[in-house]
Amino acid sequence: EIVLTQSPGTLSLSPGERATLSCRASQSVSSSYLAWYQQKPGQAPRLLIYGASSRATGIPDRFSGSGSGTDFTLTISGLEPEDFAVYYCQQYGSSPPLTFGGGTKVEIK
Amino acid sequence: EVQLVESGGDLVQPGGSLRLSCAASGFSFSSYAMNWVRQAPGKGLEWVSGISGTGGTTYYADSVKGRFSISRDNSKNTLYLQMNSLRAEDTAVYYCAKGVPAFLHYFDYWGQGTLVTVSS
Numbered sequence: 001e002i003v004l005t006q007s008p009g010t011l012s013l014s015p016g017e018r019a020t021l022s023c024r025a026s027q028s029v030s031s032s033y034l035a036w037y038q039q040k041p042g043q044a045p046r047l048l049i050y051g052a053s054s055r056a057t058g059i060p061d062r063f064s065g066s067g068s069g070t071d072f073t074l075t076i077s078g079l080e081p082e083d084f085a086v087y088y089c090q091q092y093g094s095s096p097p098l099t100f101g102g103g104t105k106v107e108i109k
Numbered sequence: 110e111v112q113l114v115e116s117g118g119d120l121v122q123p124g125g126s127l128r129l130s131c132a133a134s135g136f137s138f139s140s141y142a143m144n145w146v147r148q149a150p151g152k153g154l155e156w157v158s159g160i161s162g163t164g165g166t167t168y169y170a171d172s173v174k175g176r177f178s179i180s181r182d183n184s185k186n187t188l189y190l191q192m193n194s195l196r197a198e199d200t201a202v203y204y205c206a207k208g209v210p211a212f213l214h215y216f217d218y219w220g221q222g223t224l225v226t227v228s229s
Contacts (some may be wrong), residue, residue, distance in 0.1 A: 035215035037154075044204055044219035045154065056217065088154055095213040096168040098144075098156040 033093035118223030131205030
């Protein structure tokens with residue numbers, strides 16, 4: 001089973017700042033099969049990125065994903081008020097099981 | 110518009126059973142794998158189970174294997190999760206999540222979830 005470790009646990013930033021979230025895998029994720037989701041309180045997760053760097057339908061271009069192998073990054077180029085949320089990475093390169101990281105909370109500083 | 114609506118969550122005693130349903134609309138249901146993902150209160154996401162579009166292939170997380178059973182009725186566009194021998198650690202919001210055509214990949218649409226509470 002691939003274990004995903006997200007860091008930092010919490011990121012305190014101001015609107016307009018750049019956010020850099022990390023997701024590290026315990027072994028290489030084949031074919032860069034990694035996705036990112038955003039979850040706001042009381043809501044279901046929303047797909048942001050798949051295939052490590054492809055934006056899902058309707059996702060603004062301030063969200064970008066990069067990485068390969070064991071190290072992946074989600075970057076939000078300029079935080080909007082609606083971007084403060086919890087972000088999860090998920091791998092699907094070695095499944096089952098599909099596994100998620102523990103999440104990074106992006107909060108307003 | 111893709112819609113996934115879960116139902117069936119409830120308060121149940123340890124050792125009890127519950128069946129969750131997920132009514133799907135807005136896409137060709139039988140063409141897509143479907144999944145259940147859960148989230149314990151204040152915790153992260155955990156994939157529970159997945160089923161292929163035809164229903165012929167299923168997979169489970171080790172934490173639920175032998176206790177939970179996933180199924181689908183493509184004539185009713187509905188996904189199910191039969192949960193038996195429930196434990197306190199099964200307490201969570203259960204989300205129905207639509208897969209992409211490739212089985213066991215990522216989830217492009219999620220329902221709003223249904224709460225299962227296991228407690229005496």
